Amino acid sequence: MSQQKLTVSLSPHTSGKDSVHRVMIDVVIALLPALAMSFYIFGFGAFRVTLLAVFSCVLFEYLIQKFMLKVKPTINDGSAVVTGMLLAFNLPSNLPWWMVIVGSLVAIGIAKMSFGGLGNNPFNPALVGRVFLFISFPVAMTSWPKPIVTRMSLVDAVTGATPLAIVKEGFKNNVAVTELMTKLPSYLDLFIGKVGGSLGEISAAALILGGMYLLYRKVISWHIPIAMLLTVFVFSGILWRVSPDKYIDPLFQILTGGIFLGAIFMATDMVTSPMTPKGMIIFGCGIGLITVVIRVFGAYPEGVSFAILIMNAFVPLIDKFCKPSKYGLVKNG
Template identity: 50%
Template sequence: MEEKIQKVPAGESQMPKVAPAKTSESPSKPEKRAFILSSSPHIQAEEDVAKIMRAVVYALLPTAVFGIYFFGWRALVMMLVGIAAAVLTEALLNLVQKKPQTISDGSAVVTGLLLVLTLPPSLPYWMIIVGAFVAIFIGKQLFGGLGYNIFNPALLGRAFLQASFPIPMTTWTMPRTIDAITTATPLGSFKFEKTLTPYLNLFMGNVGGCVGETSALAIIIGGLFLLYKKYADWRIPVSYLTTVAIFGSLFWLINPAKYPDPIFHLFSGGLMLGAFFMATDMVTTPVTPKGSWIFGIGAGIILVIIRLFGGLPEGVMYSILLMNAFTPLINRYTRPKFFGEAKHV
């Protein structure tokens, strides 16, 4: 029996240790280590949830710093409030549900931070707390905790806030102003007033918008770090952004006066933040390479349709949430075949 069991010491070795044949030895010496039965793969990376989440937080730092630079210290307080609310909610729910404490894996920190980065800089603090609570409670813990949630928790929290408090959620302030003059987002002013915003401002982030979505530069720096560390699947941002660019230019070529050009599409709104940090969430996006392509393309098409033909100026949140809902289906239909597997008839 034992000879054939492969043991994989939990998270310790990089290589599978195959139990040496012990037919000659007497079985009287019992091993102290417990055998762990597991199917392939036997190579385990040294990565764990906490480490990945830490990397995501590092990757979000440039975005957070730009957000604070443009929207002032209030943005920093918002982030702290959001993170604290998310972590506290998770701790509290674990206590109530009598589950092992999971706050140390850092996923609540990421959820709280991401949530605040997608909120308008003038949003009242108590609404941030509501959003973080909904994100963790309904978005994650009700489904069974990290790994079981269908929707991106931060986006779910944001969707709840958007539906609950539409006016504060669409009140934007000018960046770098002391007394918070209201303004419109580039997408909003295009949709309702047909005015374009200079590209440099769009790229740097010197425009009205959510705390962490305005600066394409900062998001790309962090996003590339994540891609380099392979914590995000490059296929999703690439397919998402390319689809938006192609699909967007299609309409632009048809009628440049009515529809914005692809560069405007790419750098305005929350597309960059969504593409690099929301659509790449490991839990709520497809696991197969082909699935990732489908996810990105689908989200891109939905986004352009919402932006051009919907009632709302921006659709990143809904495009990703909708594709999240399709993820189990995509996973199912893009499952790789076993070697030699015959086609089911």
């Protein structure tokens, strides 16, 4: 018998290097290109909103855990930082500071902590925060600063509509598609992100870059983004083919609004998405479908956040019915 006491536990006696902390850091890293892009487009405003959202999310999580729930605060896992960043990405860069804080409180306090904290929330906290703000303060949430021209000014920024809002307005007033197109930014601008909008959603290119990193690190799998993008493309494509005068073309649908941010970062949120590839594809398709329905037939110009939240509610059901194929079950009959 050696003098030291041996440790006994069940196997496995080794574990992978990945941790929750590491996963969160990966998401933050993946968000950086889009963040840099929004700094470039919106300047100081973007910086202000992001910092405020991250700081208040972390602070609220700490305060709630420490003083209301009386548990050990878990802000070290980094999930609050990610929530804060994602919330900021869904806000216009000229949003008043107190609205950002209210949004963070809703995201952390209502959407996350009241369900039991990390891992137990059925809905994406950042999106709940955004939708709450969107419904409560529609004007502030939809007056977007114009890209680039406004980046140096802090107050009274020049605001303008997003491409999607232009389209929605145009269709409402029976403006022909060809005429609308002249008002809209080019596809290249849309892809790079020289357009108005929420601070993180504008640049498809930067978001795809981040998405590639997440795929490489295996934080997300391809199923949800691809299923969602394809559904949006195919569904709006069919509508466009049926009557090109009434509907905008699918490429425009994909490149505008929060489609890429939603597909790569919001819908793939681990906690609120299904567990199996089959389920992920159904989930992605559902989001794509609802998004297009809201955009084309609904009252709002944009529907990604609503679509994701609606599909979030279906996740338990999807998980129940989309089981992985079990070894040995097929052959057994």
